[in-house]
Amino acid sequence: MLNENIKNLRKSKGISQEELAIKLNVVRQTVSKWENGLSVPDSSMLISLADALDTSVSELLGEVTIKHDADDIKAISEKLEIINLQLAQRSxxxxxxxxxxxxxxxxxxxxxxxxxxxxxxxxxxxxxxxxxxxxxxxxxxxxxxxxxxxxxxxxxxxxxxxxxxxxxx
CATH class of the missing domain: 1.10.287 (Helix Hairpins)
Structure with missing residues (x-):
């Protein structure tokens, strides 16, 4: 799944394997191995890869991110406000x-x-x-x-x- 995500995101950005390799300071064969599922990037490289592809690590790993609607954001902001008030009272x-x-x-x-x-x-x-x-x-x-x-x-x-x-x- 990671290999397909790397390949799809790279292609959707219009970046070649060579260009991505240059951005990440690796050889083109490394990117090819990632895309073919023969190896996986380590954790620090995964972060750099996500930055190079302008995405999050969780999306790169295939986690579905849920778009929050206005009501969810309002509920979260109200909870944060309550927490801030509690922290102020404690202080x-x-x-x-x-x-x-x-x-x-x-x-x-x-x-x-x-x-x-x-x-x-x-x-x-x-x-x-x-x-x-x-x-x-x-x-x-x-x-x-x-x-x-x-x-x-x-x-x-x-x-x-x-x-x-x-x-x-």
Whole structure:
């Protein structure tokens, strides 16, 4: 079937085997073998062959393409519109979720800053000869040290993220 389709399409376009071979960068005998059913083109050559014959690969392989009438096209366009609306709603929901997560992150940072202000470094006065207090005090101090340096950057980035999620589309 493929061999007949190649031959019929080539002849309907008024192209000789030699001309088709030149377009595809193959020898004329290769085109002849395809048309006589002695060999078949590989997948990449099949695409090039379809382009050279100004047709689709599916038509070249003998698949019948169905012409859609206006009602089918209208139904397909309505389905695509519904899908686009669903995608837009999903995208908006995702942006809204990100916005609320950023707001929650800002609130957490503020609460931790308030907690750190409330303890006012009281762990510095602990008796560090007690190993348990020494470990706890070191962990709290390390956390406070890192938090005070990193949290403002994260807070500002979160605020910028919140503002960007409110940006009009």
């Amino acid at each position: 908006y929901a995702r942006v809204k979720t990100i916005r609320w997560l950023l707001i929650a992150l800002c609130l957490c940072i503020v609460v931790i800053f308030i907690a750190l202000l409330a303890i006012n470094g009281s762990y510095m006065n602990w008796d560090y000869h007690d190993p348990e207090l020494a470990v706890a005090g070191t962990i709290i101090h390390g956390f406070e040290f890192l938090f005070v340096r990193i949290a403002p950057i994260v807070f500002l980035a979160s605020i910028i993220g919140i503002v960007l999620t409110y940006k009009k589309r």
